Amino acid sequence: MSFKCAKDQKLMKYLNDDKRPSVWYTTRNGQQGLQWGNTPPFSRMCPCALNNSCKLNLKCNCDSGEPSLDEGINSNIQLLPILQLFIGGGTNSQSLANISIGPLKCSGNYISEIITFTDRNQRLITSFNFNNSKTFYTSINIKLTHKSLTIFTFTSTNQERWFQLSIRNGYLVGQIVNGGLINEIISDILINDNNWHLISWEVDEQKQILSVDYKEKILKDFYILPKTSILIIGSRTYLSDRSGFAGQLKHFILNGEYIRLGQLAKKLLGNGIQLGDWGASKENNGKCKNEGICEELYDGFKCK
Known part of the structure; x- marks a missing residue:
């Protein structure tokens, strides 16, 4: 983000008002970006303020009224992308601003990271x-093969209330437990075929919608949504009962937030969780004899 000014064009100051910016931008959700370059969100600062090097000890060089430059890289994810730019603050018709924003560059796409559970007793x-x-x-x-697995449990601190997604007999099951009441919704589509499936689950006070590859199952009822705070991916318990998950996950969104699967998995790499597309049959070169077909289970494999 580059802002080159001349002839008394201001940036984070409007005339003599330090609380009113001359230039601001809006982001995808309509939020106002009241900062410039690599400064903190809503700080009304330019990069020079981070090391106290701004002209006249202000928050931006261009607020001095002198010909100057304020520039820096905006890495605040919550303020990107920049969609609209609003410019004012010229004290006369000769005021000049030369502004350059972009290009937008992305790196570290943790959303697309695949993690592989290779131990049904492991959890994140x-x-x-x-x-x-x-x-x-x-x-x-x-992506999975086993007929019965627990994908995740979103539970209260005392583990008496929860949302849970699991696989039962190859079908997706959404379960809500609150105040001793159990409500379930079960899909009509088998998904334990070792192919990628997009699944989603929405619950409000009047209905549940469970979707597999955009095919919806709707259940209407009255629901009291539990208050939850702990997300457990995989096995809900520390028992060696193999009740957790084996398979692959990616693109996990929970209540509008991306769950950084790769970042969570790095804490337990090699202990039943792998980054990337990993398979037990691949590691063993599909050692099925007599032309047997190898079925990937992720926590092992079997020959058919």
């Missing part, structure tokens, strides 16, 4: 508050 845990919302929503891409 993170905190994620869900206290006041009236709608629960999640979507995830999944």
Whole structure:
């Protein structure tokens, strides 16, 4: 982001008002970007303010009224992409601003990272508050072979209330437990075929919608959504009961937030969780004898 000014063109100051910017931008959600370059969000600062090098000890060089330059790289994800730019603050008709923004560059696409569970007793845990919302929503891409697995449990701290997605007899099951009441919705599509499937689950106070590859199952009822704060991916318990998950996951969204699967998985690499497209049959070169067909289970394989 580059802002070159001349003839008393201001940036984060409007005339003599330090609380009113002359230039701002808007982001995808309509939020105002009140900063420039690599400064903190909403700080009303330019990069020179980070090391106290701005002209006249201001927050931007261009606020000095002198010909100057303010520039820096904006790496604040919540402020990107920049969609609209608003410019004012010229004290006279001769005021000049030469502005350059972009290009937008992306790196570290953790959303597309695949993680592979190779141990049904393993799990990933993170905190994620869900206290006041009236709608629960999640979507995830999944690939598996076993008929019965637990994908994730989004539970309360005392583990007495939860949302849970699991596989039962090859079908996707969404379960809500709250106040001793159990509500379930079950899809009509088998997904334990070792192919990628996009699944989603939405719950509000009047209905549940469970979707597999955009084919929806709707269940209407009255629901009291539980307050939950702990996300457990895989096995819900520390018992060696193989009740967790074996297979691959990617693109995990929970209530509008991306779950950084790769970042979580790095804590347990080699202990039943792998980054990337990993398979037990690949590691063993598909050692099925007598021309047997190797079936990938991710925590092992079997020959058919």
